[in-house]
Amino acid sequence: MQGYGYENQNTAYGYGMAPHGNGNELALQRQSPAGAPKPLDQLPRLARDTTAENPWPVSVLSQKYHDAVERWPASWVEGQIVEINMRRSTSGFITLRDNEQDISMSVMGYSRFVAMAREFRQGERVVIHGKPNVWPKQTRLSFVADDIRRVGAGDLKAQIDELRKKLKGEGLFDAENKIPLPEFPKCIGLICAPQARAEGDVITNVNLRWPAVDFVIEHVHVQGAQCPPEVVQAIRKLDDDPRVDVIIVARGGGSFEDLIGFSDEAVVRATAACRKPIVSAVGHEDDWTLIDLAADLRASTPTDAAKKVVPDVHEQWQLVTNAWQRMNLRMESMVSNEQRLIEGYANRPSLTHPHTMLDPYQRTVDDAVLRMRQGLIRIVDDASMTVEKLHASLTALSPQATLNRGYAVVQTANGRVLDDPVDVRQGDQLTITLREGALLANAIGPADNAPDTD
Template identity: 40%
Template sequence: MPLQTSPDSPAPLRDVVNGVRGWVERLGRVWIEAQVVELKAYRAMTFLTLRDPLADVSVTATVDNVVLNRNGPVQPASQVVAELRPYLHTRAADLRFECSDLRPSGEGRLLARLEQLRQRLQAEGLFGVDRKRALPFLPRAIGLITAAGSAAERDVVENSRRRWPSAVFVTRNVPVQGSGAAAEVIAAVQHLDRRAEVEVIIIARGGGSLEDLLPFSDEGLLRAVAAARTPVVSAIGHETDTPLLDHAADLRASTPTDAARQVLPDAREEAARLEQVRARLHRAIDTMISTERRHLDQLRSRPALADPLYGFELRHDQVAALRQRARRAIDQRLRHDATELEHQLARVRAMSPKATLERGYAIIADARGATVSSVGQATVGEELSVRLRDGELAVQVRGSEERR
């Protein structure tokens, strides 16, 4: 029943707010379809801003984080269906919504499924950085998988040949949209991977809707690319398009044109770089030659090389000085030895028998030549020889007298 009020009989504000709350709560839980505009996450709860896709109407709802992630992560701009319970916060008379269930719908449901696949394959390590293979600097041949006569094919080939005119392509034209596209792309990858001359594979197509690009998020294709021995470049759509092939490939190119820049060097840039290296090499050689020339000039300026006889003259003076020192040493040694010899001779002469004889003494010897130094050694009648300073005498013993 509506409230009966007048200026003379106004209703309390609390009754009005409680009445509005009752009208709102009678609505109960309702399912709505909306687009997620913004998410503000807190510890256990997230505030969602939901907007009607066809009208300028938006509300803010609170949702438990468990409910939010129950059916896969929700991203801004995704379409969802949500179960909301409206209620009125009585203190501020603020209309609020509580979300008890949240599910992706339409494109949002598709994105959630792709996200679940991405998380599963990532957990397997299929997207690991350690699995990525480096691209060759200049591949002998480039495998190209794309639609026949497509703008993507034209962009890759033309931009590649602008960068490197002699680039060689082995092209496999396949459908890039529809239910059978993924199988065709898988077969093309496996075929090119077996070609020995193909050193890199580019998978390219232009932009499109999420549904159009679904073949490039096919699990079979992702596993085939990860198993290939040849490095694979993903060049699908535009910068904002991110099929799961971007994660499985060894390199992601933002566009087909960018794939040409990533795979091939620019011939003009390489020529300019080569000229820079050549110029640096020439400067290094010139510097080395100048350094060695200065070193040689320094060597040539030294006295030993400026005057070849300088060393001989220097050694001649040294030899002359050594000769003089040797002569002085020899003379000194000879004088010392001569003095020593004179002393020894004087000692020998002083002790010799001749010196004794010259002092008036005589040496007496018997017939056998033995020296007679005692009276007792001679007998009467024995002939003896007496050696004097200037000769010998033959004598005969007539008698003897021994002194005691």
């Protein structure tokens, strides 16, 4: 930075150098509160004038960098967006990568630039206009942008998009191929980087939610050329492990390039071919990779994956408690209903006074008996009257009535009624029936002096 002088004469710095010993050793001492800060005119004006005994403070050097960079002209720069954050309306940040070489730079902008950059996404090629700037507090160089324009889709994004279309056409992302996650997994296969924060996030949150879970962990590279083959091998290994119920592929956030390994075709095909359910938890919520489309479930973060893979033991206990309470209430309600039903039966007159059940039938029987008695009486009366009439007729026509008036019936020995004396010979035995009994007599002959009946 030689050749750039510091021209702000109103600034002073409270650091000074004092000789110590024979002059070969120096001691840096702070000014006392009562001492005045060292004025600017006592500091070297140019970088070439600084010495070990009379150096610039960090703040002076940082400010000189700032002033030097401030005089640089504005320029247009072309590159590919590998990371973008425009959540705030007042400021935003972009990481811009060179189109050919692995070189990146930080770009920041304010309200107007944020409004323009909101529509841009990772992987797009852009040209940005702005000026370089040094933030003195941390002596950090950045590019303050005021305009951004789209050049075309970035090469990486274009390649990934073509691969996405190809794999989608093969049906690798179809919803009907998704495997549902087990409700209560016993063992989780975890693919992550060694000693990664993602590993701790998954294990910690799983143990907090569902402690009765074991882990089979496969450590792999999560970026770079080694990432795809190691992830594929880990997926196949866990898929063949009979202990594993579900697999989580976890990685923390990173730039678009850092996550590119999880959009590798081999990784996507291995994920789609896995017989066990796979949860992808790569990057943050705004990041995306092709493994998210092939996985059976996509989690926004490793912590979110832990929450989706296992249930919350407290929630499950609450569900069990609620179910138990509902069951008890239902049983109590059923028992109460049955008790009320039994009490209703017990209080019915048919049980408290069983004879009341027979009353209707008894009345029917009594009515029938009465009707039968009346009917029989009428029948008997009618029969009696008939008998009396017949008896009177019989009496009137009976020979006994004639006998009662003093007449007699004479019968021969063979029982024939004798009505002519000539039919009797002398000596014939005759039976004479009177009103009261009968007599036996022998005929001695006809009576000559018999009275004339005429």
